[in-house]
Amino acid sequence: MLAYIIGVVLFALGICVSIALHEAGHMWTAKKFGMQVRRYFVGFGPTLFSFRRGETEYGVKAVPLGGFCDIAGMTALDEVKPEEAKRAMWRYPVWKRTVVLAAGSGMHFLIGFLVLLVMAGSLGLPNLDGDPKVQAVSECVRDVQDREQLAEFDEQACGPGDPAPAKEAGLRSGDVITAVDGEPVADIGETTSLVQERAGPTPITVERDGNTVETVVDVERIQRPNLDDAAVEEGAPETVTVGMIGVGFAQYLQYSAAEAAPATVLFTGDMFHRTWNALLRLPERIPLVVEAIFGAERDPNTPVSVVGASRLGGETVQHGMWEIFLLLLASLNFFVGIFNLLPLLPLDGGHIAVTWYERARDWLRKLRGKAAGGPVDYSKLSAVTMVVIIIGGGFVLLTVTADIVNPIRLTD
Known part of the structure; x- marks a missing residue:
């Protein structure tokens, strides 16, 4: 408090x-x-x-x-x-x-x-473009049956037999994934989708310290909660099997002293654009504020x-x-x-x-x-x-x- x-x-x-x-x-x-x-x-x-x-x-x-x-x-x-x-x-x-x-x-x-x-x-500045930059390499990947377990997953200790695909393949924090199985990727969404479709040894290309590095990651198929609520309500299974390699992507990107000013200028321009658009949409948000006062769920x-x-x-x-x-x-x-x-x-x-x-x-x-x-x-x-x-x-x-x-x- x-x-x-x-x-x-x-x-x-x-x-x-x-x-x-x-x-x-x-x-x-x-x-x-x-x-x-x-x-x-x-x-x-x-x-x-x-x-x-x-x-x-x-x-x-x-x-x-x-x-x-x-x-x-x-x-x-x-x-x-x-x-x-x-x-x-x-x-x-x-x-x-x-x-x-x-x-x-x-x-x-x-x-x-x-x-x-x-x-x-x-x-660091928010990774608005979703650059697939690796922030953390997991000690393991494992099945998770429900969302509560998923939220607590990082706190669980890995067992001796649990696979660690990214770690074993030598991926590092700071690597930027540029291709999965030969297909170029531009953001986190594309990277995640391609990895989830794979199984077994999969070529992955990363950019590391300005150099292109080719590696092979043994993609593990594991169970995870189905996060699509609408699909679950229509009868889809509560868990799905997806490919995972065990990396966490950077939500914020840090810059060196030389990179900070140019990156801030670009990010500031993006914020100006977003702020102006939010200002234009302000009148249509007012009814939602009124509804929230009278008990409706508050729109973030x-x-x-x-x-x-x-x-x-x-x-x-x-x-x-x-x-x-x-x-x-x-x-x-x-x-x-x-x-x-x-x-x-x-x-x-x-x-x-x-x-x-x-x-x-x-x-x-x-x-x-x-x-x-x-x-x-x-x-x-x-x-x-x-x-x-x-x-x-x-x-x-x-x-x-x-x-x-x-x-x-x-x-x-």
């Missing part, structure tokens, strides 16, 4: 640090361009403490669920003192305002990248709140799954970074959209020989902004409720 609590606290702390760095991204870039930053605070509610350095007040508030960076003249509704007028944000070029507004999401992307970079050189692909993410973080630490803990933290930062750039007020992406609208409007006015217009009147956008806030608040309320009454769990 203590490990779970530590995990929840660590994940919540990670979220708070991410939020603080988000606002710091706005502050640092604004100061770099010469804009006047009045305040930088972490949290909301009553002020716990603050101090002033130069023209900026820094502080921490009681509720650590956000933060803000107060830049003079961010919108036309912002009252600007006479001494601040020359450095009001709206007076600066569009590209500088865009950089400042996007810097918050940029910090989330940087945090996610650095977390993945650390993983690449230590715990439904969105979670900060509460749910922190609970998952606690479970990962409780079960020693630090790689999943870090992956959750990186994923959350990518999601928040992308979501924050949506062209909707009051998100940063909405402010960027307004900024570029002003630029396009002034360009058209110039073509017609007219002077540039003033800053957009945000009061005219208040109704749209309020709708987004209400929808966003409802979404948060739904996910928090679901994460309390019917949370997603890593383990049963």
Whole structure:
């Protein structure tokens, strides 16, 4: 239980640090361009403490669920003192305002990248492509009659007569299987299927330390539980006989210092793609969240709140799954970074959209020989902004409720 609590606290702390760095991204870039930053605070509610350095007040508030960076003249509704007028944000070029507004999401992307970079050189990055890289070579293979035995198999001691095909053939951790019985394989699924169909001596090709190694493995036919529930319900046998060689494939791939950065760049691109697709599917997941609140089984692909993410973080630490803990933290930062750039007020992406609208409007006015217009009147956008806030608040309320009454769990 203590490990779970530590995990929840660590994940919540990670979220708070991410939020603080988000606002710091706005502050640092604004100061770099010469804009006047009045305040930088972490949290909301009553002020716990603050101090002033130069023209900026820094502080921490009681509720650590956000933060803000107060830049003079961010919108036309912002009252600007006479001494601040020359450095009001709206007076600066569009590209500088865009950089400042996007810097918050940029910090989330940087945090996610650095977390993945650390993983690449230590715990490893998830093997999303299913590369058939051997992680462990079993001491033996044996018959298993039910799923409970299968779950406990690794803890069972091998008997003196139990076969160990992969070990006896000299396969090693780190070998990448490239062909089975002369047929090329590209992923774990293809490799497993071909091995399960074989029996007896079978040629297997592996890549080892950059060299191609040919070996012959005596594939053992053993009994295993039939994991196809639908087939079992229709009368299929509860156990099946399959070929096995006794290897475990890597779920995470580790990289050297030279390989870590390129691998992280590629993996980050993949995560951006997956996160964007998840964001597009978000509306269709909302009904499933509602159903989960009223007792339906919680779909693990439904969105979670900060509460749910922190609970998952606690479970990962409780079960020693630090790689999943870090992956959750990186994923959350990518999601928040992308979501924050949506062209909707009051998100940063909405402010960027307004900024570029002003630029396009002034360009058209110039073509017609007219002077540039003033800053957009945000009061005219208040109704749209309020709708987004209400929808966003409802979404948060739904996910928090679901994460309390019917949370997603890593383990049963």
